[in-house]
Amino acid sequence: MQDGGEEKEIKFEDALKALERVVEELEKGDLTLDEMLKKFEEGIRLFKICREKLERAEARIEELSGEI
Amino acid sequence: MLKKKIFSVGEIANFIKNLLERDELRNIWVEGEISDYRKVGNNCYFSLKDERASIKCVMFNAENASLREGMKVIVKGDVGVYEKRGYYQLYVREIKIGGIGEIFIKFLEMKEKLEKEGLFDRRYKKAIPPIPSTVGVITSKEGAAIHDIYNVISRRFPLRIVLAPVRVQGETAADEIVRAIEALNERDDVDVIILARGGGRWEDLQAFNEEKVARAIFRSRIPIISGVGHESDFTIADFVADVRAATPSAAAEMAVPDGREIMEWMDEAMERMLSLVARRVGRAMETLEGMRPERMMIHAARGVERKRERCEGVVKEMEGVMNSLIASRRHDMEVLHTALEAMSPYRVLERGYSICIREKDNKVFSSIGDADIGDVLRVIVKDGEAKCRMEEKRRK
Numbered sequence A: 001m002q003d004g005g006e007e008k009e010i011k012f013e014d015a016l017k018a019l020e021r022v023v024e025e026l027e028k029g030d031l032t033l034d035e036m037l038k039k040f041e042e043g044i045r046l047f048k049i050c051r052e053k054l055e056r057a058e059a060r061i062e063e064l065s066g067e068i
Numbered sequence B: 001m002l003k004k005k006i007f008s009v010g011e012i013a014n015f016i017k018n019l020l021e022r023d024e025l026r027n028i029w030v031e032g033e034i035s036d037y038r039k040v041g042n043n044c045y046f047s048l049k050d051e052r053a054s055i056k057c058v059m060f061n062a063e064n065a066s067l068r069e070g071m072k073v074i075v076k077g078d079v080g081v082y083e084k085r086g087y088y089q090l091y092v093r094e095i096k097i098g099g100i101g102e103i104f105i106k107f108l109e110m111k112e113k114l115e116k117e118g119l120f121d122r123r124y125k126k127a128i129p130p131i132p133s134t135v136g137v138i139t140s141k142e143g144a145a146i147h148d149i150y151n152v153i154s155r156r157f158p159l160r161i162v163l164a165p166v167r168v169q170g171e172t173a174a175d176e177i178v179r180a181i182e183a184l185n186e187r188d189d190v191d192v193i194i195l196a197r198g199g200g201r202w203e204d205l206q207a208f209n210e211e212k213v214a215r216a217i218f219r220s221r222i223p224i225i226s227g228v229g230h231e232s233d234f235t236i237a238d239f240v241a242d243v244r245a246a247t248p249s250a251a252a253e254m255a256v257p258d259g260r261e262i263m264e265w266m267d268e269a270m271e272r273m274l275s276l277v278a279r280r281v282g283r284a285m286e287t288l289e290g291m292r293p294e295r296m297m298i299h300a301a302r303g304v305e306r307k308r309e310r311c312e313g314v315v316k317e318m319e320g321v322m323n324s325l326i327a328s329r330r331h332d333m334e335v336l337h338t339a340l341e342a343m344s345p346y347r348v349l350e351r352g353y354s355i356c357i358r359e360k361d362n363k364v365f366s367s368i369g370d371a372d373i374g375d376v377l378r379v380i381v382k383d384g385e386a387k388c389r390m391e392e393k394r395r396k
Helices: A005-009 A012-028 A033-056 B009-020 B101-117 B144-156 B173-186 B202-209 B211-219 B236-240 B248-255 B259-289 B304-326 B330-341 B345-350
Strands: A060-063 B028-040 B043-049 B054-059 B072-082 B087-097 B134-139 B160-165 B192-197 B224-228 B243-245 B355-358 B376-381 B384-389
Touching: A012 A033, A012 B259, A033 B259, B009 B072, B028 B054, B054 B072, B101 B202, B101 B211, B101 B236, B134 B144, B134 B173, B134 B248, B144 B160, B144 B192, B144 B248, B160 B173, B173 B192, B173 B202, B173 B211, B192 B202, B192 B248, B202 B211, B202 B224, B202 B236, B211 B236, B224 B236, B224 B248, B243 B248
Parallel strands: A060 B160, B054 B087, B134 B160, B134 B192, B192 B224, B224 B243
Antiparallel strands: B028 B043, B028 B072, B043 B054, B072 B087, B355 B376, B376 B384
């Protein structure tokens, strides 16, 4: 899967919200087959982004430097 | 009570119980000296006395209490009647140990003052973001709290933690905490802050009772979750914070969602999409079936080439997605898969349709205006293709 700059940038939360919207739009059922497939592809893309982010996520601690 | 009746002991005991166990004697703070101290298992029994009187006390599950004879304490609890033995006693839930009377009174005064000012008001509580990207943590670099928080976050929902290291007790602690809150607020990447300190004696939590810390928490634009001390320790910081957690670990749990739940939601969303698409495709197939092949001889869908590639892409992607979902719902998925494959344009050819493409640019010939007389068209059928020249056309 190609990892476009844009995909790297998108926040997990935003991707998840977008996925939710896609499902909602598909559920409305007023799309043409073409539009539906387009949405579906978008949904799969978002699903993969989310899953990848979730699976690859690692907790890390950065320390705030400075004079605290 | 009725006169002239002979009462049972139980009735009298019950009457006395009702007299004593009332709201005024619930959740009260009592100061005194410990005597007749006994510990049985995790339960402590003692009397609390001063110059004038003494009252029996019992504290259940008092694991952390290290009490001694003669110790000055302040206890919190309810007055209750132990009917079986015929005495009243104080059921203690919390003990503050000796010499802290003054700090404690200061604490109560500060709490009252800030409460009156509205710093604890529900309406000022900020919502914790459901899915943060970065969590700020204010605690000691050395303490157990940061490890607990790290462990919970990496288990539940791994993300970036920005630690603002501070001393959590001592002279400078309060100022350091204030500066840490401000420093995290100056950044634009922190979605929620955990203010934490592991358990300790109540006296050691005083930095979290200071007014400036309370005000800094109140001013924070970023929501703050407090996780200070033990379950039973409340500090002013806990009251001002947007959410109070009992411990640092509990604070971390509140700061991040459960990754597994999100994963489940995503799988459900994917299944939902699959079934919606499959249903729609099924409908399209029915429509196609209803058309008569003769009228479809030179039928082609717009952009069929592109669509074919996309459909194949979709089918391929779906295979990947489905493989991971298939284990639990093998049958459903196979049905969906078949339905999706059926929408490939090649399947349409199988059933006797053909696709017509303009030779010059490979665009699908789907409307009569797409080509003129003399143009060369490629007609694709299920087992080959033919090059044809248009001789005549007529608009319907």
